[in-house]
Amino acid sequence: MIELENVSKTYGSGDGAVHALRKVNLHIPKGRIHGVIGLSGAGKSTLIRCVNLLERPTDGRVTVNGQEMTRLSGQALNRARHRIGMIFQHFNLLTTRTVFANVALPLELMGHRRASIRHRVTPLLKLVGLADKAHQFPAQLSGGQKQRVAIARALASEPAVLLCDEATSALDPQTTGSILELLREINRDLGITILLITHEMEVVKSICHRVGLISDGRLVEDAEVGDFFTAPATQLGRTFLNDFLQLEPPRGLNSRLQDTPDAHTHPVVRLTFSGNAVSTPLISRLARDCGVDVSILQAKVESIQQRTLGLMIAELMGTAEQTGQAMRYLESHELKVEVLGHVRRDD
Numbered sequence: 547m548i549e550l551e552n553v554s555k556t557y558g559s560g561d562g563a564v565h566a567l568r569k570v571n572l573h574i575p576k577g578r579i580h581g582v583i584g585l586s587g588a589g590k591s592t593l594i595r596c597v598n599l600l601e602r603p604t605d606g607r608v609t610v611n612g613q614e615m616t617r618l619s620g621q622a623l624n625r626a627r628h629r630i631g632m633i634f635q636h637f638n639l640l641t642t643r644t645v646f647a648n649v650a651l652p653l654e655l656m657g658h659r660r661a662s663i664r665h666r667v668t669p670l671l672k673l674v675g676l677a678d679k680a681h682q683f684p685a686q687l688s689g690g691q692k693q694r695v696a697i698a699r700a701l702a703s704e705p706a707v708l709l710c711d712e713a714t715s716a717l718d719p720q721t722t723g724s725i726l727e728l729l730r731e732i733n734r735d736l737g738i739t740i741l742l743i744t745h746e747m748e749v750v751k752s753i754c755h756r757v758g759l760i761s762d763g764r765l766v767e768d769a770e771v772g773d774f775f776t777a778p779a780t781q782l783g784r785t786f787l788n789d790f791l792q793l794e795p796p797r798g799l800n801s802r803l804q805d806t807p808d809a810h811t812h813p814v815v816r817l818t819f820s821g822n823a824v825s826t827p828l829i830s831r832l833a834r835d836c837g838v839d840v841s842i843l844q845a846k847v848e849s850i851q852q853r854t855l856g857l858m859i860a861e862l863m864g865t866a867e868q869t870g871q872a873m874r875y876l877e878s879h880e881l882k883v884e885v886l887g888h889v890r891r892d893d
């Protein structure tokens with residue numbers, strides 16, 4: 547449905563050249579919701595704008611709905627873009643047009659007659675929950691309502707694909723939730739493939755099936771959401787996950803952690819577990835089988851696409867031999883064990 551093959555985009559040239567995308571390969575099958583996440587400046591906007599050729603790639607091939615976009619120009623490109631809707635962070639509505647007229651605009655540009663426009667716009671306003679706002683102007687609407695208008699406008703030309711460029715970044719968490727719910731319904735009920743870029747892991751967790759992580763123009767991860775949240779493949783992926791889960795050692799502990807163990811220290815570990823490990827009573831077994839006492843400093847359990855993810859920061863108390871055995875025991879039960887440092891026993 548959306549296929550990027552070796553797509554590169556360079557802005558400028560010579561010493562001032564910015565390599566915004568570097569040989570990106572991405573395949574999004576029909577009916578999926580695919581998120582792309584990354585830090586500011588990583589290349590997310592460039593990537594999504596290369597899909598409908600708002601930015602023309604410097605190199606590589608973009609195919610959408612079976613049409614090679616990178617070969618098209620002029621009228622043919624405009625026609626292909628009708629099958630690709632797009633929504634933006636700041637909605638991009640025309641302030642002098644009513645809600646109805648904003649949604650009608652793409653149809654007017656395509657040359658539809660008034661009756662056919664009304665026939666299409668009225669159910670779209672109903673779909674996005676704004677049937678009673680048809681004659682209001684954007685200034686009279688909340689942020690969430692404006693984004694609903696933008697979604698209805700994007701759907702007016704019956705696209706097969708919807709591109710969402712930070713579509714919820716300007717909205718409060720509750721409104722974000724309702725817009726994500728609407729996008730999920732559109733995907734499920736209309737079968738529209740969605741590519742969204744965001745810097746919010748919550749958005750990815752809530753509605754995406756698959757997620758790509760972009761860093762310095764490169765797609766460094768591309769995984770099912772459940773896999774990404776349970777075992778990110780890169781350090782950057784782990785940083786995103788830890789920031790999202792906010793599972794760092796308690797502030798007071800950080801200053802007491804030392805890098806190297808000695809005869810008077812205990813290890814402090816971060817444990818990540820998923821699947822069966824979540825429901826296995828491993829902590830009590832550590833005490834029984836390894837003679838290690840466990841002091842839990844922080845813990846969290848998240849449910850992500852039918853997968854359960856647990857995280858825990860804990861101090862393991864025992865001799866070096868006992869705590870070493872405990873860590874091997876946990877690893878043998880498919881827990882990820884990271885030693886964050888060592889803390890003095892009598893602290």
Ligand SMILES: Nc1ncnc2c1ncn2[C@@H]1O[C@H](COP(=O)(O)OP(=O)(O)OP(=O)(O)O)[C@@H](O)[C@H]1O
Pocket residue numbers: 557558564565566584585586587588589590591592593745
């Ligand atoms: N029109 C342009 N001309 C020159 N450089 C650009 C242009 N657009 C983007 N860039 C540069 O390309 C790189 C990628 O930018 P892009 O906007 O795609 O990143 P982003 O991940 O969307 O960032 P943000 O989350 O801050 O919007 C950045 O270094 C940016 O400065």
